Amino acid sequence: MDDLTLHEDPRSGNCYKIRLTAALLGKPLACKQYDIMQGETRTPEFLRDVNANGRIPVLQIGDRFLPESNAACWYLAEGSPLIPGEAFDRADMLRWMFFEQYNHEPNIATLRFWLQFVGEANLSPFQESQIMAKRAGGEDALAVMDEHLAGRDWFVGDSVTLADIALYAYTHVCEAGGFRLQDYPAICRWLIRVSGLPGYVRMS
Amino acid sequence: MDDLTLHEDPRSGNCYKIRLTAALLGKPLACKQYDIMQGETRTPEFLRDVNANGRIPVLQIGDRFLPESNAACWYLAEGSPLIPGEAFDRADMLRWMFFEQYNHEPNIATLRFWLQFVGEANLSPFQESQIMAKRAGGEDALAVMDEHLAGRDWFVGDSVTLADIALYAYTHVCEAGGFRLQDYPAICRWLIRVSGLPGYVRMS
Incomplete structure (x- = not known):
């Protein structure tokens, strides 16, 4: 198997998703760190060699x-139980995961970044x-999640999948963006479930 | 195989992606239409029976x-050549497709919706x-696409995949959002390539 290296900023929940997936699977992952606040992912070298999208x-x-x-x-997860075997569930x-990138991350992760790191x-x-719109959008996303989780343990099927990992990353630190986890009891129970998984690692 | 019905607004590029995928695969697809401008995807019945996210x-x-x-x-495409067989390519x-939902759609589709349909x-x-930021974000996304396509025919590998279909939907109508396709020559050549695929259907 090829060596795996994660190009990351440890404060990023998007990077944490990958580290958590690798940890749950027991796959070794080297890390190379960048400081996004210092523009280290916008250098000509990074854009040429790593990601033309600068992220x-x-x-x-x-x-x-x-x-x-x-x-x-x-x-990382192909062929593992983190991806369901049944076509509809997959x-x-x-x-x-698309919901996470469209409805969740741009609201919840962005407010956390602005309030905790930019100030x-x-x-x-x-x-x-944009704060009010992102607050409302993030609360809508959390409400959809809480309603879905009210009668079930995991987002899809009967066990943890990448959907849980993707949504866990920024949900479990959403209070840094001013969201109130206590308003979402099913989410709170699910967060505990994820953090109890064998191999679980914390965000840096 | 189960019957397939697309709940859609025909003006939506996100809906068109699914119709185009089904058409390229020769799969029959019934359609049920909603007018998002009239709030038809926010009714209690829609939220309960179709999508709690109201979309x-x-x-x-x-x-x-x-x-x-x-x-x-x-x-729709699992098991077909629209999804690459090799793990990295997949x-x-x-x-x-995640780039499309994060960097492309919120800028390019939203400006099209605002300028063509809302007015x-x-x-x-x-x-x-938000117009200026969405204009800049959309131009950045188109520039990344144009650079990627400069030396290749398709986004991934040597043939059309879902990446092309997802990105085609709002790119080929981006001028309705005030973007200038003539600034992106590799995109223009790729748009012609997609529209020449066997089974291709136009957006309504």
């Missing part, structure tokens, strides 16, 4: 580079103008 | 419902304030 995470597999966190999780898992006093007027 | 498209497979356009395309296809005069001040 981390990127999973390096031998001499090939795979951007997009959920695609990297998919690559597509339904991808459904929650409210340093936000631009344009960023400030 | 189309949803692919109905027998009595099961699968939201998220790219997950529906995946379901993950790389998903990489471009610039009817935009809220909050929507107006």
Whole structure:
């Protein structure tokens, strides 16, 4: 098997998804760290050699580079129980992973980044103008998750899949973005379930 | 095989992706239409029976419902040449599909919707304030695509995959959102390539 290297910023939940997937699978993963606050993923070298889109995470597999966190999780987990064996469930898992990137991450991860790392006093007027919409969008996403989890243990089927890992990453730290986990009791129970998985690792 | 019904608004590029995938595969697909401008995907019945997230498209497979356009395309295409056989290529296809939902659709599809269907005069001040950022984000996404396509015919491997279908849907109508296709010559050549595929159908 080719060597695996994660190009990451340890503060990023998108990077953590990949580390958590590798840990649950027992796959060794080297890490190369970048500071996104210092523009280290926008250098000419990074854009040329790692990701023309200027973003981390990127999973390096031998001499090939795979951007997009959920695609990297998919690559690591193929052939494992983290991807369901039944066709509808497999597509339904991808459904929650696309939901995560469209409805969840742009609201919940962005508010966490702005409030915890940039700092409210340093936000631009344009960023400030978006806070209310991102708050509402994030609360809508958490409500959809909480309703789905009310009668079940995992997002798809009867065991943990990549859908749980993808959604766990920014949900379990959403209070840093000003969201209130106590409003979502089914999510709280599911967070405990994920953190009790054999091989679980914490976010840095 | 279960009956397939697409819950859709024909103006939506996300719905078109699924119709195009089914057409290229020769799979019959019934359609049930909703007018998103009239709130028809936010009714209590829709939220209860079709998608708690209040969005189309949803692919109905027998009595099961699968939201998220790219997950529906995946379901239709499993086992076909539209999904690469090699593991890295398969993950790389998903990489471009996540890129589409994160970097492309929220900018390019949203500006098309606002300018072509809502109308610039009817935009809220909050929507107006986002136009410049969405224009820049959409141009960045198109530039990444154009650079990638400069030396190749398809996004992944040597033939059409779901990555091409997902990115084609809103790219080929991006001028309705004020983007200039003539600035992206490799994209223009690729658009012609997609529209020449056997079984290709036009957007409604």
